[in-house]
Amino acid sequence: MPAADLITSPQNPRIKNLLRLQQKSAERREQDLTIIEGHRELTIAHQAGVVVQTLFVCSELAGAAHLRELEAMFATGPEWVAVSKAVFEKVAYREGSDGVLALVRPPRRRLQDLQLPANPLLLVLEAVEKPGNLGAILRTADAARADAVIICDPRTDLYNPNAIRASIGCSFTVPTVATTRAELLDWCQQHGIRTYAAALTDHARPYTEFDFRGPTAFVMGTEADGLTPELREACSATIIIPMRGAIDSLNVSTATAILTFEAVRQRQ
Structure with a gap:
């Protein structure tokens, strides 16, 4: 030393x-x-x-x-x-x-800085507030080789030390961007990316019914409030993970992992 x-x-x-x-x-x-x-x-x-x-x-x-x-x-x-x-x-x-x-010094990226492949796989989190959840989702993104994690209107610092700890350093292996809901939706439309809102609604369909092999963004809300109606309604489709027990939802990081690896499975 x-x-x-x-x-x-x-x-x-x-x-x-x-x-x-x-x-x-x-x-x-x-x-x-x-x-x-x-x-x-x-x-x-x-x-x-x-x-x-x-x-x-x-x-x-x-x-x-x-x-x-x-x-x-x-x-x-x-x-x-x-x-x-x-x-x-x-x-x-x-x-x-x-x-x-x-x-x-943490990386600083904008949406326009992202270099996307032909069929990107993106994870979008709205108003994430728990560093532990953000870190766990970044670990999933790294493991699945997702192309980016995008945070809409974040309530926590993207490089909060506790998020870095929960990600085991994957905060730096996955391109991560903070933006607004309006900017995200406009950018996804420009790039032909289908947005799938994970939300419990009357018209939501099981995630297994969808084809995620094209440009895909999974849009996840907070555990307390879910997605805002404005973002949920602006997405291409609404999906659910069917629950078979007493509870009606999963931890957001667990739900994100299930959806992400279904997309990985389909793309293989």
Whole structure:
């Protein structure tokens, strides 16, 4: 590990700034930074081309093997900051942390930046507010090789540290865009993308009745409120996952995974 003075006080200004970045989306926007914690998450982000600005490392928690891997990955580029175990445990936001935390500049994309294949598979989330759900859906998107995740009118920061943690770094492997409902609908129409609203309505049909081999966007709402009527009614079709038990719906990340892998199955 490159030589550096050891930070041993949680009152250190750099540690205080880390905590502000963790806790406040306004700070992340103002500084144009977010936080990745964990060796696996950081490795995935690095392989996806994310540029690391600063590494905060606790040698005692990281261990010799992980330190060697970090030194190989980041021999040049980021600043290294050594912190004590007590200080690292103060800033860590996950249990059993492995002693590495990075400050990175998150990607900023617009709809027009997306490079789409002939038959894109897109996941659209309206007003997502739970970082854990966003992270889980990004993992699904990565596993299925979806072409993008698009967030309409988001209520959470796309690169919230908890979303990055829940995605295990897939926040950086899948092109992700924040936009408005109107911009999304206009863009989908321009690109000939059929939009499938997942919603429990009288005219919704089971997802197994549809052909998802063409340009497809699954449009998912929040768990609390579902899709807004305006977005649901503007979609090409409304689909449901038939429920056979007492409940009438699934967790949004689970429902998204079912629909996404049905499209993958059909395309194979």
